[in-house]
Amino acid sequence: MDFQAPNTLAEQIANYLAERIMTGQIRPGERIQEATLAGELNVSRASVKEALYTLERWHLVDITPRKGASASRLDANHASELYDVYMHLLMMLALRLCERWQETDKPILLESVARATEQMRKPTANITAVVEASFEVMEACCRVVDNPYLTEALSNFKPAVSRAYYLSADRYRQGLQQTRSFFSELPKAVLSRDSERAQSLIRQFAEHQKSLIRQALEPETPVAEEGSL
Structure with a gap:
């Protein structure tokens, strides 16, 4: 039997944000504020940061030093x-x-x-x-x-x-x-x-x-x- 570990908190946040970006609820170029999101979801900023790195790997988010994360552009x-x-x-x-x-x-x-x-x-x-x-x-x-x-x-x-x-x-x-x-x-x-x-x-x-x-x-x-x- 194969046992699969449940999604981590960061993975759950990444999936939540991915759906919002994919369906256009978060528009291309829109900033994603770590602190605001952590407060809305009642999670730590560390979990949000980890989720954003996952979204960057999925080509959904751009992370710029000193500017933070934003939904990647899709023209x-x-x-x-x-x-x-x-x-x-x-x-x-x-x-x-x-x-x-x-x-x-x-x-x-x-x-x-x-x-x-x-x-x-x-x-x-x-x-x-x-x-x-x-x-x-x-x-x-x-x-x-x-x-x-x-x-x-x-x-x-x-x-x-x-x-x-x-x-x-x-x-x-x-x-x-x-x-x-x-x-x-x-x-x-x-x-x-x-x-x-x-x-x-x-x-x-x-x-x-x-x-x-x-x-x-x-x-x-x-x-x-x-x-x-």
Whole structure:
């Protein structure tokens, strides 16, 4: 039997703040005051500080000496660069998955994909549920590949990528048809050990997702008034 230690207080605070940042309750660039937060949550500043370091590792918070912590910025350019790095990590995961999966792994992979596509087929798809189910596929792949360094890197990107999805939820919902197509084609490439095809699918899908996120986060260009220069 596997025993898992309960989340530490700092982890609980980190998860609490992560949800608020990911869903936009704490806006990009907004300061996070250690003392104020410690008072609101009735916890020590040391626990808050530890939580903020965790959020920095998750790319949700920037910590600047003598200025403190603030929610990391997420404009179109930041989101694009974030997704570029994440895409390459996923491509590495796909390569290792094609090399390492065994017959006993097929149910794990296919069941996680089935759960994700089921969420996407619902008439009123819940973005939170879709995003979580999509990450469950990634986590299942990580368990099969069993590379702790790659798993840690991808896990640290999950909150920041989720945040990009939440902030562009309307456009992300519009792209669910292509997302379903991606999740139906990727297992075929992996199970045939076609790493080039798997990586190509990830690149195409990631570029599409990046485009949706950029469109959602790009500032609207003001329409010039008639007669103005």
